[in-house]
Amino acid sequence: xxxxxxYPGTYESKEHGFRIEHDGNSFxxxxxxxxxxxxxHLPQHGISLVVHPVEPINLPREVTRCLEIVFPPVLMxxxxxxxxxxxxxxxxxxxxxxxxxxxxxxxFSRCIPKYSLYGTxxxxxxxxxxxxxxxxxxxxxxRTRNGILRLEIRNESRGWVEVSHAVFDSYFMPIYFDTVxxxxxxxxxxxxxxxxxxxxxxxxxxxxxxxxxxxxxRKIMNIDLERKGFLMEHGVA
Amino acid sequence: xxxxxxxxxxxVTVLDLIIFAVITGISVLIAYVAGFYLKKGLSDNLxxxxxxxxxxxxxxxxxxxxxxxxxxxxxxxxxxxxxIGGTAGIIIGFAxxxxxxxxxxxxxxMLERPMRIGDSVKIGETSGTVDDIRxxxxxxxxxxxxxxRIPNETVFTSEITNYDANVARRFEYRIRIRYSDDxxxxxxxxxxxxxxxxxxxxNPGPSVYxxxxxENGIILMARIWAPSSEWWSVRTEMLGKIKTxxxxxxxxxxxxxxxxxxxxKTGAKEENISS
Numbered sequence: 012x013x014x015x016x017x018y019p020g021t022y023e024s025k026e027h028g029f030r031i032e033h034d035g036n037s038f039x040x041x042x043x044x045x046x047x048x049x050x051x052h053l054p055q056h057g058i059s060l061v062v063h064p065v066e067p068i069n070l071p072r073e074v075t076r077c078l079e080i081v082f083p084p085v086l087m088x089x090x091x092x093x094x095x096x097x098x099x100x101x102x103x104x105x106x107x108x109x110x111x112x113x114x115x116x117x118x119f120s121r122c123i124p125k126y127s128l129y130g131t132x133x134x135x136x137x138x139x140x141x142x143x144x145x146x147x148x149x150x151x152x153x154r155t156r157n158g159i160l161r162l163e164i165r166n167e168s169r170g171w172v173e174v175s176h177a178v179f180d181s182y183f184m185p186i187y188f189d190t191v192x193x194x195x196x197x198x199x200x201x202x203x204x205x206x207x208x209x210x211x212x213x214x215x216x217x218x219x220x221x222x223x224x225x226x227x228x229r230k231i232m233n234i235d236l237e238r239k240g241f242l243m244e245h246g247v248a
Numbered sequence: 249x250x251x252x253x254x255x256x257x258x259x260v261t262v263l264d265l266i267i268f269a270v271i272t273g274i275s276v277l278i279a280y281v282a283g284f285y286l287k288k289g290l291s292d293n294l295x296x297x298x299x300x301x302x303x304x305x306x307x308x309x310x311x312x313x314x315x316x317x318x319x320x321x322x323x324x325x326x327x328x329x330x331x332i333g334g335t336a337g338i339i340i341g342f343a344x345x346x347x348x349x350x351x352x353x354x355x356x357x358m359l360e361r362p363m364r365i366g367d368s369v370k371i372g373e374t375s376g377t378v379d380d381i382r383x384x385x386x387x388x389x390x391x392x393x394x395x396x397r398i399p400n401e402t403v404f405t406s407e408i409t410n411y412d413a414n415v416a417r418r419f420e421y422r423i424r425i426r427y428s429d430d431x432x433x434x435x436x437x438x439x440x441x442x443x444x445x446x447x448x449x450x451n452p453g454p455s456v457y458x459x460x461x462x463e464n465g466i467i468l469m470a471r472i473w474a475p476s477s478e479w480w481s482v483r484t485e486m487l488g489k490i491k492t493x494x495x496x497x498x499x500x501x502x503x504x505x506x507x508x509x510x511x512x513k514t515g516a517k518e519e520n521i522s523s
Binding site: 140 | 414444446447451478
């Protein structure tokens with residue numbers, strides 16, 4: 012599902028719906044997308060092709076950098092800590108890779124994307140919206156559509172809080188994968204209205220490999236640190 | 249070589265002028281090169297308007313630094329320069345009030361930031377996309393692709409509508425169907441279509457309801473929120489889809505019609521009169 016594609020050479024992935032064909036002396040990448048065909052001509056030498064899970068904010072086109080996950084409400088006692096397992100929408104990135112660098116070639120997904128507004132039109136943010144089931148132990152999702160998010164929630168307030176929303180910034184969103192894509196996130200709740208979320212540079216389980224991030228693929232030399240995260244100022248429920 | 253030491257004015261020689269010109273020229277060249285590399289390096293990382301501001305700021309700094317370095321060749325007394333500059337400033341200010349007003353308005357616009365480069369705006373009677381915000385004027389590219397330069401004084405005193413200031417905006421459709429059609433079914437179809445579109449926001453969600461029992465049909469209202477950057481494409485795409493889907497389901501948009509009744513007795517009365 013993820014990993015390296017044999018290249019140079021012809022290839023067809025029925026699972027992902029793309030193929031690589033000979034075009035004279037070179038190769039061409041083809042993917043059918045509705046009524047159109049995405050066609051990109053590839054360099055013949057010195058590259059490899061990999062398919063990795065990427066930050067799920069790219070389709071149908073990028074309008075936001077925030078991912079909002081909505082889940083059944085969780086009640087958190089004052090100063091309590093709880094770990095839950097959620098899902099996130101899966102987007103596949105096809106990358107061209109050389110020894111030193113890599114370049115994004117295409118992104119596709121089996122999920123139907125949906126967007127939402129977190130907060131108000133004046134001060135809120137547009138988010139990529141995803142509804143998730145909740146589980147208290149690691150459960151295999153529909154791995155062609157969803158990845159696993161292990162979310163560690165800490166209620167740092169002195170009152171009970173009901174949580175059903177988490178918004179994450181994709182500028183630092185390390186995704187790991189084996190047969191399933193996974194992320195580890197944390198959420199510190201300061202009040203019913205305010206929480207801080209981060210995606211941590213950790214694996215959901217041992218043996219997972221790090222996915223190539225699109226953000227770096229675009230050469231954004233951003234020093235957004237793991238700790239920066241996203242400040243949810245418009246409520247957690 | 250004697251020509252180099254020739255006095256041009258005061259204590260300034262031809263050599264001083266050459267040094268000034270060379271240093272200033274080099275600084276302009278460095279500013280140009282730095283601008284090129286900055287644009288190249290930042291174009292992937294920043295929004296266009298922010299990138300232009302940073303590039304201009306760095307270029308101005310480099311040129312000012314060049315002028316500052318080359319000034320000693322003029323044997324400038326900075327105290328005198330400030331005095332002369334201050335006096336000249338007042339004179340120029342009086343002589344070019346309009347210009348100064350535009351510069352002041354430009355400065356306030358940059359501070360207040362009612363719009364950014366790339367925003368869709370309406371300034372007075374001009375609608376379009378902000379192309380540039382300069383010291384003296386703001387340029388707008390209208391939706392017809394026409395370049396319009398508006399003095400900053402006019403911009404500052406005009407009503408500015410910025411369609412992109414908020415991250416999301418609402419638009420609506422009024423859809424008329426026949427009285428013989430099932431309004432609930434029509435609303436269900438429209439709601440389903442809106443739900444399936446990625447950029448019709450989940451929250452605030454779309455609302456579809458019977459708005460009016462009109463003269464020629466039932467008027468349904470669909471209110472939709474979309475990201476400000478996408479609303480126009482959503483609006484144009486969805487209206488066509490709604491029409492096609494409703495027609496496929498046998499729900500039609502009615503043409504205006506009027507039922508006319510004739511009194512039955514009229515003919516009999518006419519008969520009596522003629523006999």
